[in-house]
Amino acid sequence: MKRLYGAVVLLVLIGVTTTVRAADCRVNGGVWVHVGAGGTLNLQVPVTVRLDSDRTRIVLEGARLECRFTPGQPFPSFVDFWRTSIQAGTPWTPGPKFASEGTGLRINAAYLNTPVPYEIHLAAMPNNGVGVPINATPFILIRNNPTNPIDVRIGDTLGVLRLRQTNNYNTTSTVLVLTYTAANNFGISPSTCTINNNNPIEINFGNVHQRAIGTDPLTSTIVSNRRLTYSCPDGGINTPITITYKGISSAFDSRLLMMTNPDVGTALVRAGSAVQVNGSFLTRISNSVGGDDVTFSLVRRNGSLPTPGAISGSGVLVMGVP
Structure with a gap:
């Protein structure tokens, strides 16, 4: 009887382990x-x-x-x-x-x-x-x-x-x-390095007459000069960097940031050249700091006379590496 009981228990165990x-x-x-x-x-x-x-x-x-x-x-x-x-x-x-x-x-x-x-x-x-x-x-x-x-x-x-x-x-x-x-x-940008300490760069051209706005980024007289400063929190960083002019380009010139008036755009000029919107220029950080002097210029479409009134636009400067 004990042997029969042992066999039954064994059979039960065999039957249930297959379901795990x-x-x-x-x-x-x-x-x-x-x-x-x-x-x-x-x-x-x-x-x-x-x-x-x-x-x-x-x-x-x-x-x-x-x-x-x-x-x-x-x-x-x-x-x-x-x-x-x-x-x-x-x-x-x-x-x-x-x-x-x-x-x-x-x-x-x-x-x-x-x-x-x-x-x-x-x-x-x-x-x-x-x-x-x-x-x-x-x-x-x-x-x-x-x-x-x-x-x-x-x-x-x-x-x-x-x-x-x-x-x-x-x-x-x-x-x-x-x-x-x-x-x-x-x-x-997954970096703690900053441009102008992450402060907004406001470009206010003031009140200008439509006819005073030039048609070329390099010769327009409606300009605003700015200093861009670059810094990283850790010392000893020496590397080339890129600064990208991010935004939506105007319909009449890819070098110009689109403004609310379709006949006007804003250019970023550095070292005598206009930086194309979503393009970049090469610069450098030495011992974790750097900087560039740039000019923002207001430009109108050639042959146009922009409608009077307030205009605005927005772009972003982004630091990267080559």
Whole structure:
């Protein structure tokens, strides 16, 4: 009788172990997706790109990743574990827009710069079928030296997170690959270096007669001279830089910034040449400072007599590297 009882218990164990599944995961409250033992679960999630409140990082947030022990399983002592792992691959790979920047992952409130270490524990999933958050937020570091602006567009691939699931009951494991895409447009210069200490440069030409406005950026007499100063917070930076004249060009001359009067535009002149709108000029920072004298000139369309009245326009000067 004892032998018969032992055989029945053994048969029951064999019958239920085949039903144990690897894990289920979802993002942003979507449907649970199952990944079997030894498999790879590929998910994608749109996230918001924004500057963090301390202004030292750009964060990619809004991915609410949850995983759970597949519901309905026996053995309440079984637990799944999620961690970074060499078996899953590089924990965080930034997308093309961030390839030249310092990046990392914020895991459970700890900031880990790239390369993110392996075997960092993120979460444990007890055998109760309840979803457990996996807290991993990618970030991009703001730099103290000049760098080119980042321009993120909706739908851009921002990077890939890779995690591995193991457990306390057998040697099987699964892999999660989560691709982050941009849910918003976002532009920033990821550098703390500044032009004129980030203060606005207001160009007020005052009251001028339409006929006094010249038709060439280099000969117009309606001008405003300005000094541009460049600085970086860390000392000892010596590098060439570019200054880009960003904005919308006028319809009649690509060297001119569009104004509210379509027959008028504003030019940026440096070293005797007009900088094309969305073009740049090359200059330099030495020991973390630099500067240039430039002229803004008001220009009218050749053959036109602009309508009298107030006019305005706006552009941006952006520091970058060649």
